[in-house]
Amino acid sequence: MAVLQQLMLAVVVLVVTAFAIIAAVPGDLTLFFVGVGMVFLLTIVTMLVPWNTISPWAVGVIPVIDIAAILLMRVAFPESGLALLWLFPVMWLSAALGLAGYVAANLFVWASYCWVIAAGKQSAFSFALLLLPIVTLAVSTGAYLSVRRFAAQRKLLDKQALVLGQSLERTQHQEQLVTQVLDSVDFGVIRISADGRVTVTNEAHARMQHALISADGHNRLPAFDADGQTPLDPERMPVARAQRGEVFDNQIVWFGAPDTTRRALSVTARRLRDTQGADAGTVVISRDVTAERTALLARDNVVASVSHELRAPLTAIVGYLDLALETDGIPEKVRGDLDVATQNAERMIQILSDILSATSSSKSTVDVTVSPENVDLQQLVLASAEAWEPTALERRITIFTDDVQPTHAYVDPARMRQVADNLISNAIKYGREGGSVQLAVYGDGVASYLLVRDDGIGLSPDDQNRLFRRFFRASTDVGGTGLGLAICRDIVRAHGGEIIVGSEQGVGSAFLVRIPAQVDVPLPPIDPDEALNMSGAITTAGRSDMEATG
């Protein structure tokens, strides 16, 4: 810095000298030249001295000598106003050496100036006389203040940089940690920002994407819905849904055409909130559930074939029992025993056909055939309630049927009775001992409703999600195949209706069946929460709409 400043002064002096020589200004050329020589010599010395390695105060020597050199030049040409050049060294002193330099520079210049004036033969008072010390003072004050301010700003900036650096370092380490963790887990993670852009993906995600590339290495395998058959629209793809801001749990997507090697992903999207609670985008988590899904299918196949194999001998047993019962002259005692055997064998056939109907195809839904007709739903439900009355009494449960209103529905009576029986028996099985089961039937002309509510143990949200899966059982203490609800839902859906469940643990559960009231009048879609609210089935009870995950 000192070198640059001194070179600048040397150039100015050079120009002044050229002017003095060319214009032949009257004055003491020799004295003037001594001043010029001093400036140049000082410039050379400045260039040779390694300023960085010596005391910072040593730099102060340069402007001091400059002031002296300019003094000589000023004395050589009294009328020249060369003293103005003092502004350079005064500024440097004030800037480089702080307050001490500022005071010293001003004192030095003022003293030199007074001496020049006193020794000179100029008139005592003129503007120029007054101007120089004042300008020097003002300029040096400005330089001193701005340097001081700059130094303070610099100091603050350094501290800020330190603080910022530390927090940046922390952030970096955290970021690194998160990346490492994300990369080491085996489920795919994608973060979608609030504006729908994908901002973070992990390695597991990349691996999954890689696994979904077809054998030719270019195209992605086609995607199918949870049933493995229905092609999935691009806008129904999980990431597309998440990018639109949807939130969902465990959407199953199959990749690969049926009857080829395929993979199933279970994808969940959750909303993220920033510290202020504002939308911070979505995180999409995908798991490879191919093995799980394949195992489920295998189980279904085994169960189906075992049931099928058992049914033939059972049918034979029932047939021969019937023959035996028709034989004359068998003792009353034996007839009674044969009756019991027949009932149990028939019951077993019923169970086997339930199992078979639930597993009879590789599809997730049961192929239920229904023959709907106009049915008095009130009578149907009351009959079912009556049939279960003895069972309810065993557990001291009261069945309330006050809300079963005269209502018609367009359903298959046998199938609908199956549904009612199932729901009521479940309510009794899982209800509180000594509690109550409330039944309600009502309609609005378009849809008819059957509500079965108990005050039992209730269902956890997890259980609610799995409730309609085949072989799911909420409690292993209570007997059953875990097929009842799955079949119920399949029957109701075959009618174009829906079963909605609401439950709260410790309060009870409510099942609402919605079926068409008339022929050829399709049911409008309805929000499950709304339906449950209207039915009065839930107060604070949680709810879960069942995604077709079975």
Add this chain to the structure above:
Amino acid sequence: MTLDLYSVSVMTAAVVLIVGIIYISETLIRRDEVTGRHWSIAFLAGILTTIAYAIWAAGGGWIAIAAGNAAFVAATGFIWIGCRSYNGHRIGWAYGTVGGGMAVAFVAVVVEGPEGGDWAGVVWMYAALAVLASFGVWETARGRLAQTRTTIALAIVLVIEALYTAARALVFLLRGPDDPVFQTWFSTIPASFVTIALVITAAIVTSILRAGRAGMRGYTNLVAVDGSDRILTEPQFRATVTDVLERAEEKGIGVGVIAMRIDDLPFIAKAFGNEVGRHVAVAARDAVRRTVEPLAVIGDDGATVLWVCDTSWDASEARRQASRLATAVFEALRTVPDAVVPVVGIGVAVTHDFGYDAGALIDAADAASTRSAKTGDISVLIAEPPRSKPPASVGPDAPASAPAGS
């Protein structure tokens, strides 16, 4: 051709001033370097000589002649010292020698005093000049200066100066300044021509030599000319990457390019000075060089972008490398004194997404680095594959852009 003394003096002064000022100005825009500094002093001394003689001609005292002669000696002396420092030789005693020569020239005039006239103590100056010019010739003939052909011109001029001043001294001693031989060949007018030739040649040669030594001041053009940091220039880098891609494609090897940009560099240079900006740039370059694989290709655009190209990279490996790079660069930048940590944008593009086209790959990495620098929250961005490639963009499950936390 008739030349009058006054015109020749003015012309000589003009040449010395212009050449000197140009040379010294260049000192300011180039990086500080000891050889260039010595040569600058030589030209400064030349200017002082001109001023002194002009002052004398304008009626100044004999002290001007004394100072002028000493400065003349210094001009040649510092050319020699600059040559010594260029060759890496010790210069301590050379200062003494030149100082001694200056003192002799100065004292010789002082001794003759006010009555010495135009030619006071001139023989001593000629002697000092002849000796120092001879030293200069000797210095140009060895070391690294001898390996540079450019130096020949400087050597010739110094030989001429040595011989001419020696002859001048001899003729002056034997025949005196009024002798016709001296007047014809060694008076001020012919000497001025020699001076002009000397100044111009010296300026050209030393400029060329210095340009090879010291880059421009500031953060740009950091590629060390002597090859100490082997970072390629943009054309070199592009050519190398093209070659790498050509060979990698035949073998089906993945290649990636990382672009690292420090757009704040000009602001740092403005706010904290060019040297600080340079330190920041050098720290970043060093960090990159030390972090990437030894055989990786590194290049820069001469301003704020650095590129790294390496083979066997798929997207995740490139991301890992880039993350490592980001951390290393950040650590390096934190340690630069007197500077703030600038925003560093890092973008990555891989052949898997962009194919084996050097231009596309580098441009994609550049674009990603620009975006990375803008977003701020993520330091590494993987470049988006072009939208026109249908398979990759069909499934929403395969996000086109996969930036990574780093």
